[in-house]
Amino acid sequence: MRWKPVVVQSVRPDGSLVVTVGHPLADAYLEFLRARARPNTIRAVAFDLKVFFCFVAKTPVRVTSLDVMSFISAQRSGGDAKVVSIHRSEGLSSRTIRRRLSSVSGFYAYLMVRGDTSVTRNPVPRGLVTRHERSGPRRRAPLVRTPVTLPRVLSPVDIDRLVAALRTERDRSMVDAMLLGGLRRCEVLGLRLEDIRSADRRVFIADGKGGRQRLIPMSARFFTTLTRYLNDERPTDVSTDAVFVVLKGPNRGRALSGFGLDEIMRGARRRAGLQQASCHQLRHTCFTRLREAGMSIEALQAQAGHASIETTRMYLHLTNDWLASEYRKAADLIDAANMEVAK
Numbered sequence: 001m002r003w004k005p006v007v008v009q010s011v012r013p014d015g016s017l018v019v020t021v022g023h024p025l026a027d028a029y030l031e032f033l034r035a036r037a038r039p040n041t042i043r044a045v046a047f048d049l050k051v052f053f054c055f056v057a058k059t060p061v062r063v064t065s066l067d068v069m070s071f072i073s074a075q076r077s078g079g080d081a082k083v084v085s086i087h088r089s090e091g092l093s094s095r096t097i098r099r100r101l102s103s104v105s106g107f108y109a110y111l112m113v114r115g116d117t118s119v120t121r122n123p124v125p126r127g128l129v130t131r132h133e134r135s136g137p138r139r140r141a142p143l144v145r146t147p148v149t150l151p152r153v154l155s156p157v158d159i160d161r162l163v164a165a166l167r168t169e170r171d172r173s174m175v176d177a178m179l180l181g182g183l184r185r186c187e188v189l190g191l192r193l194e195d196i197r198s199a200d201r202r203v204f205i206a207d208g209k210g211g212r213q214r215l216i217p218m219s220a221r222f223f224t225t226l227t228r229y230l231n232d233e234r235p236t237d238v239s240t241d242a243v244f245v246v247l248k249g250p251n252r253g254r255a256l257s258g259f260g261l262d263e264i265m266r267g268a269r270r271r272a273g274l275q276q277a278s279c280h281q282l283r284h285t286c287f288t289r290l291r292e293a294g295m296s297i298e299a300l301q302a303q304a305g306h307a308s309i310e311t312t313r314m315y316l317h318l319t320n321d322w323l324a325s326e327y328r329k330a331a332d333l334i335d336a337a338n339m340e341v342a343k
Contacts, residue, residue: 003059005050009043019046025060026053029110038186040258048103060111061118068104068124072097072144098144150317151284158274159285165272169229170244171264173222177203178282180219182290182304184209185279189256191243198223208305216303284315291315 005021012018017039020027026049033042053060055074056067075097105124112119154162159179166172177183177191187205195204197215201223205214226243235253238245242255261279269277287300295303301312 003053005053007046007050017042019043021046021050023060025111025116026107029107032110040186044099045103045106048100049107051100052104060107063123065123065125068101072101075100094144101144150314152276152281153285153288154277154281158277161272162268162274162277165268168233168247169225170233170247171268173226173229174244174261174264175282176219176222176225178279179286180222181216182283182286184283185258185261189242189244189258189261192241193243194241196226196243198227205305210307212305212307214302214305287315
């Protein structure tokens with residue numbers, strides 16, 4: 001019987017998310033991920049598996065490397081009716097294709113590790129073999145190359161316009177958490193009352209990316225705005241310990257969702273007349289400004305919660321003054337050396 005992948009989501013009595021796609025092997029993998037990844041990650045992997053297996057129209061045990069290469073070509077071109085593209089007709093971005101390949105590769109790696117006899121190899125190639133160097137191991141080029149681009153940051157004028165367009169102290173507190181502390185969107189929504197350390201001017205991130213916890217300092221402005229929200233706006237008759245809750249409507253008092261925060265940002269952008277101002281751009285803007293102010297890369301890594309300092313190094317290239325000052329120092333040394341030679 002042909003398998004028709006369908007993503008189905010449900011919530012267990014303990015509040016945990018269950019996502020399935022309708023095949024025992026794939027569903028076992030998603031269940032395995034439940035203890036290792038965030039709900040949004042599990043949803044993304046389930047959707048990626050659905051897209052892939054809808055395209056190849058095969059069960060997992062029959063997929064070949066040729067199917068994978070055909071999938072890559074179809075995703076790039078956008079010419080196949082099975083390619084899922086929301087807003088682009090010429091195909092998907094390299095990052096999206098690479099993420100989908102990673103989801104498929106992870107699925108097959110799981111099957112092989114658990115010793116499933118029906119799957120003997122991972123059909124997703126590790127990469128394309130490059131020229132063999134006699135002095136070293138054979139290298140492989142990635143199947144999909146992704147461009148290295150710098151994230152966009154907001155100008156001081158745009159920040160002022162965005163903040164002025166916010167309507168409540170709750171909204172200002174959330175924006176300050178991202179703009180002044182560099183919190184991720186999910187970290188802002190995940191804050192609990194016990195995580196706020198007002199006396200120390202710090203915030204405890206209990207469930208950061210990759211399950212990493214951290215205790216980070218925050219600006220006094222954030223605590224001032226947050227105090228006004230907690231004293232004047234946050235309902236007192238709520239059962240949740242989430243810091244940020246819905247203020248009006250039938251969901252009043254419930255923890256604010258990601259969709260709710262997106263709606264708040266969308267409305268503020270519209271009122272401010274801005275084309276872009278996302279939660280992640282606020283985070284990038286925070287670290288760019290901190291680096292411009294002289295914060296060390298190591299301290300910036302701890303504040304951001306990056307697993308690798310290489311991720312943090314991109315903020316060196318975002319700062320306006322760092323590269324120019326480094327260039328001027330080097331150029332002055334070169335000019336001085338040339339003058340000595342000329343003498």
